[in-house]
Amino acid sequence: MLNDGEKGAVLQRDRETYGIAPHLPCGLVTPEILRKIADVAERYRVPVLKITSAARIAMLGIREEDIDAIWDELGIKPGSVVGICVRSIKVCPGTTYCKRGQADSLGVGRVLDERYHGLELPGKMKIGVSGCPNQCGETSFKDIGLVGTPKGWRVYVGGNGGTNPRLGDILAQRIDTEQALALVDKILDYYRTHARPRERIGRMIERLGLDHMEDALGLGAEK
Ligand code: SF4
Numbered sequence: 001m002l003n004d005g006e007k008g009a010v011l012q013r014d015r016e017t018y019g020i021a022p023h024l025p026c027g028l029v030t031p032e033i034l035r036k037i038a039d040v041a042e043r044y045r046v047p048v049l050k051i052t053s054a055a056r057i058a059m060l061g062i063r064e065e066d067i068d069a070i071w072d073e074l075g076i077k078p079g080s081v082v083g084i085c086v087r088s089i090k091v092c093p094g095t096t097y098c099k100r101g102q103a104d105s106l107g108v109g110r111v112l113d114e115r116y117h118g119l120e121l122p123g124k125m126k127i128g129v130s131g132c133p134n135q136c137g138e139t140s141f142k143d144i145g146l147v148g149t150p151k152g153w154r155v156y157v158g159g160n161g162g163t164n165p166r167l168g169d170i171l172a173q174r175i176d177t178e179q180a181l182a183l184v185d186k187i188l189d190y191y192r193t194h195a196r197p198r199e200r201i202g203r204m205i206e207r208l209g210l211d212h213m214e215d216a217l218g219l220g221a222e223k
Pocket of ligand 1: 092101135201
């Protein structure tokens with residue numbers, strides 16, 4: 001039996017079969033990728049394909065002996081679905097496609113995905129990017145959330161779902177894309193330095209205070 005996350009697979013409820021989730025940055029797919037996933041699923045008799053809340057296509061009910069061959073044939077990296085790392089980066093269509101978009105959420109999401117997806121951290125981390133304050137990227141309850149506004153990015157930190165949900169705190173507003181990306185980097189550095197093992201960033205903020213983070217990141221004047 002594999003450990004959770006080994007070979008990019010997670011044991012299912014039947015304690016026998018596995019689920020895998022190919023990495024689809026920002027939830028974008030092409031007809032070729034969809035066709036490949038469908039063809040491989042048919043070839044290996046994968047019983048269920050589930051579109052997840054993290055904009056992945058999970059392939060469920062896979063036999064252990066088929067996992068290596070399925071990854072080989074897909075030719076797509078596994079998404080980081082378990083583990084203490086940057087798990088998912090949920091991104092709305094933003095100015096690329098949405099008529100209400102006020103910022104390039106897809107462009108920023110792609111950069112964040114390339115830089116951080118799977119990055120190991122003290123606790124699990126989910127990131128969201130929304131192209132306007134409607135927040136279709138569910139940014140207020142991500143560990144880090146970027147929201148586009150007419151005056152620049154608003155950055156939330158410390159949101160999470162789960163059994164003890166928490167809305168994120170606003171850490172910065174009216175900053176440009178370069179500043180927002182630099183701020184994400186600084187938040188991650190701060191989190192690495194100050195979090196206890198497996199502590200989500202929101203709980204760390206409750207323990208240390210948002211002021212502590214703002215001071216450490218030199219943000220007093222920007223809010
Ligand atoms: S958050 Fe705004 S830009 Fe993004 S999909 Fe929703 S309405 Fe469109």
